Amino acid sequence: MESAIDVAPVRSAHRFDEAALGRYLEAHVAGFRGPLRVRQFEGGQSNPTYLLEDAQRRYVLRRKPPGHLLPSAHQVDREYRVLTALAATDVPVPRTYCLCEDDTVIGTAFYVMAFVEGRIFREPLLPRELPPAEVRALFAATADVLARLHRVQPAAVGLADYGRPGNYFERQIGRWSKIYRASETQTIEPMERLMEWLPRTIPAADETTIVHGDYRLGNMIVHPSEPRIVAVLDWELSTLGHPLADLAYTCVPWNLPAERLSGYMGLELASRGYPSEAELVADYCRHSGRADIPDWPFYVAFAMFRLAAISQGIAGRVRDGTAAGADAAERGARAPLLARRAWEILQPVTA
Numbered sequence: 118m119e120s121a122i123d124v125a126p127v128r129s130a131h132r133f134d135e136a137a138l139g140r141y142l143e144a145h146v147a148g149f150r151g152p153l154r155v156r157q158f159e160g161g162q163s164n165p166t167y168l169l170e171d172a173q174r175r176y177v178l179r180r181k182p183p184g185h186l187l188p189s190a191h192q193v194d195r196e197y198r199v200l201t202a203l204a205a206t207d208v209p210v211p212r213t214y215c216l217c218e219d220d221t222v223i224g225t226a227f228y229v230m231a232f233v234e235g236r237i238f239r240e241p242l243l244p245r246e247l248p249p250a251e252v253r254a255l256f257a258a259t260a261d262v263l264a265r266l267h268r269v270q271p272a273a274v275g276l277a278d279y280g281r282p283g284n285y286f287e288r289q290i291g292r293w294s295k296i297y298r299a300s301e302t303q304t305i306e307p308m309e310r311l312m313e314w315l316p317r318t319i320p321a322a323d324e325t326t327i328v329h330g331d332y333r334l335g336n337m338i339v340h341p342s343e344p345r346i347v348a349v350l351d352w353e354l355s356t357l358g359h360p361l362a363d364l365a366y367t368c369v370p371w372n373l374p375a376e377r378l379s380g381y382m383g384l385e386l387a388s389r390g391y392p393s394e395a396e397l398v399a400d401y402c403r404h405s406g407r408a409d410i411p412d413w414p415f416y417v418a419f420a421m422f423r424l425a426a427i428s429q430g431i432a433g434r435v436r437d438g439t440a441a442g443a444d445a446a447e448r449g450a451r452a453p454l455l456a457r458r459a460w461e462i463l464q465p466v467t468a
Contacts, residue, residue, distance in 0.1 A: 252390030280357030300433025330354025
């Protein structure tokens, strides 16, 4: 278990003019009064994330990283937009204070939101000291909050143009196939089969909602003492898409072996309060008003295919010498394992 205040001094590569930031906050955040103290959260490799403290309150700053960036990457303005829009709904998100797109203030665009007190569980397996009833309640809350997000009408909160409506899986399969090909380091036969099978078996039922894109316990703040989600974080991959892509991604741990892939397969978890995958899906269906989910293996296989493509992208960066992170080689090596599991999930419907 880790708290939401897992911070350290600002890393040298991510330092900026703190006095300039203080002056900006005094002008743009009501009630802000210096002096300003800045520390950096552990993690946040994609968008560096900082804890700010003034004389009275704590805030969180998310910024684009310094250096040359791809135009479509690190869009903190999109994170700010979706968080601000969802503040008027029953989806728990931090309050936003300001978005600064002026690079002269701290070197890159950034936004500031409220610091939310609570717990963050970064690993798929929850701490053993949590009572089974609390574990079960926490997973139930995970399904409830996801259903709340998918009930939000994008146009009603000003997000009608937040992404392209319809054909989500067709576009996503094409995108991740291209990413896989661009970083290919070896032939992975299950990936070849997936790239051929998935596009021609997309379920006919199409839906468009706001999707988070990385919805899992590690991206949530849990109440300090209750099994209640008080904030959903890290909306960098959010867009308009198919809600079942979010649900299937949330269910990935149930479809991965504990060994090497940090999943739940092979572990006895019911006595510790974990629901089965079917129970979690049933919770979501109850909250979202669905009777059932036809073609469920497709959605889970897509989630695994996407993860395999992401892992292959990391493997490509390792090959090219541009990978960041001490565990990059290990994460890249997961691509064949993830692809194999995705194809195994589909065996009942491809045989």
